[in-house]
Amino acid sequence: MKKKIMSLFLATAMVVSMTACVQKPGAASSGGTASSGESAAAGNTTSGYELALITDVGTIDDKSFNQGSWEGLEKYAKDNNISHKYYKPTEKSDEACLNAIELAVKGGAKVIVTPGFLFEVPIYQAQEKYPDVKFIILDAAPVDPEGNQVIKDNVLSIFYAEEQAGYLAGYAAVEEGYRQLGFMGGIAVPAVIRFGYGYIQGADAAAKDLGLAPGDVTVKYTYVGNFDASPENNAKAAAWYNEGTECIFACGGGVGNSVMKAAETAGKVVIGVDVDQSGESATVITSAMKNLGGSVYSALDSYYKGTFEGGKSVTLDASSDGIQLPMETSKFKTFNQERYDKLYEGLKNGDIKVTNDTVGENATDVPTEIVTVDLIK
Numbered sequence: 001m002k003k004k005i006m007s008l009f010l011a012t013a014m015v016v017s018m019t020a021c022v023q024k025p026g027a028a029s030s031g032g033t034a035s036s037g038e039s040a041a042a043g044n045t046t047s048g049y050e051l052a053l054i055t056d057v058g059t060i061d062d063k064s065f066n067q068g069s070w071e072g073l074e075k076y077a078k079d080n081n082i083s084h085k086y087y088k089p090t091e092k093s094d095e096a097c098l099n100a101i102e103l104a105v106k107g108g109a110k111v112i113v114t115p116g117f118l119f120e121v122p123i124y125q126a127q128e129k130y131p132d133v134k135f136i137i138l139d140a141a142p143v144d145p146e147g148n149q150v151i152k153d154n155v156l157s158i159f160y161a162e163e164q165a166g167y168l169a170g171y172a173a174v175e176e177g178y179r180q181l182g183f184m185g186g187i188a189v190p191a192v193i194r195f196g197y198g199y200i201q202g203a204d205a206a207a208k209d210l211g212l213a214p215g216d217v218t219v220k221y222t223y224v225g226n227f228d229a230s231p232e233n234n235a236k237a238a239a240w241y242n243e244g245t246e247c248i249f250a251c252g253g254g255v256g257n258s259v260m261k262a263a264e265t266a267g268k269v270v271i272g273v274d275v276d277q278s279g280e281s282a283t284v285i286t287s288a289m290k291n292l293g294g295s296v297y298s299a300l301d302s303y304y305k306g307t308f309e310g311g312k313s314v315t316l317d318a319s320s321d322g323i324q325l326p327m328e329t330s331k332f333k334t335f336n337q338e339r340y341d342k343l344y345e346g347l348k349n350g351d352i353k354v355t356n357d358t359v360g361e362n363a364t365d366v367p368t369e370i371v372t373v374d375l376i377k
Helices: 002-012 065-079 094-106 117-129 162-175 190-209 231-242 255-266 292-304 337-349
Strands: 051-054 084-087 111-115 134-138 155-160 180-185 217-223 247-251 269-274 284-290 312-316 371-375
Touching: 051 065, 051 094, 065 084, 065 111, 065 292, 084 094, 094 111, 094 117, 111 117, 111 292, 117 134, 134 292, 155 292, 162 180, 162 190, 162 247, 162 284, 162 337, 180 190, 180 231, 180 255, 190 217, 190 247, 190 284, 190 371, 231 247, 231 255, 247 255, 247 284, 255 269
Parallel strands: 051 084, 051 111, 111 134, 134 155, 155 312, 180 217, 180 247, 217 371, 247 269, 269 284
Antiparallel strands: none
C-alpha cells in the first residue's frame, strides 16, 4: 500500500525545482516530547531535529490520528537516518500551536507535520512566517480569518475520504448481523463527520442488499465534544450498550478507549478508527482506517526527492488506497474478503458513490431508505 501511495505522490507531483537539493544529516536523533511551554534544549544541537510533528489535542500514543501520523514520520526518519522529534501544544489554542511550531523551527525543523483541524489558522500564519520550512497538514488546510483556504507553496494539504472508510465499516457491521448500531464521534469536525455519514450510508446499503425493511436498522448518533478517554464517555457508551446497542463506531482518539472499556463490560463490540485498533481490545471487530503513516512517509519522500507538492491539497481515497478496513485482523464471521474486495472496487471505479460532510448539517440529513438515525445532541 505504501508503494501505491508513494507512486500517487510521485506521479502527480509538479516537477518544480527546489532551491537546492536537500541534504540529510549524517546522524539521526530519536524523537522526543516537548510541550510548547518547555525549552527546546534537546533541539539546540548543531544539527537539531530536521523532521518534526506537532500533535493535536490528543497524545502521541493515542493509537489513532496522532500516533498513525507520527509512525509514518518516524519510519521515514529511521529508514533514512534523519533526526526527528515531536512537540505537544500546551493547550487547544492557535497561540499554543504557533508556539509549538516556533519551538520546532528553532529546533532545526525543515519539515513539520501537523495532524488535524486545530492547525488551520496556525499554519495559515506559519506558512508566511517561515517560508523556508515545509508544512504537511493532514485532514485540514490553512484558512485565513475569513475562513478561506490559502495554501502557500511551502504547504501540502492532505485530506482523506473518511466517508468511504465509514461506508465499509457500516456495511460490514450490518452484514455481520448487527442491527442496533451506534456512532460516537469526538468533536464534530469535517473528518469525524465524514466517517459518521459514510457509516450511515454503508449500513443502509447493506440493509437494502439484505432485503431488510425500513426501521430494521437503527443508528444512535452523537458527538461527545472531546477526544478524551473519560469516565463520562465510558458511562455514555455503557448506557447505549445497556439500552440495546450492539456495535459502536468509536470515532475520536481517546473516546475509543472509553467505548472499548464499556464494550468489554457489556460483551458488545466496537469499530475502531484511523489505524488498526484490533490490538487495543478484543471487542474491536474492525477499524475504519486511513493511510496516515503511508501518506506522511510519501510526502516526506517527495520533499527529499525535490517533488514536494506545495501549494495544493490532495484527497486520498480508495482509488489511491488511501482508506481501508484491516481484513487480516478483523473479527468477521459473515463479512468476507470477497465481499470486501467487491465493495472496494466499487468505491475505486465510482460505481459506489458516498456523499461526504457537505450532504447536510446533521446526521439525519443523510438520505437513507432502511436505516433510522437517532440523533442525540
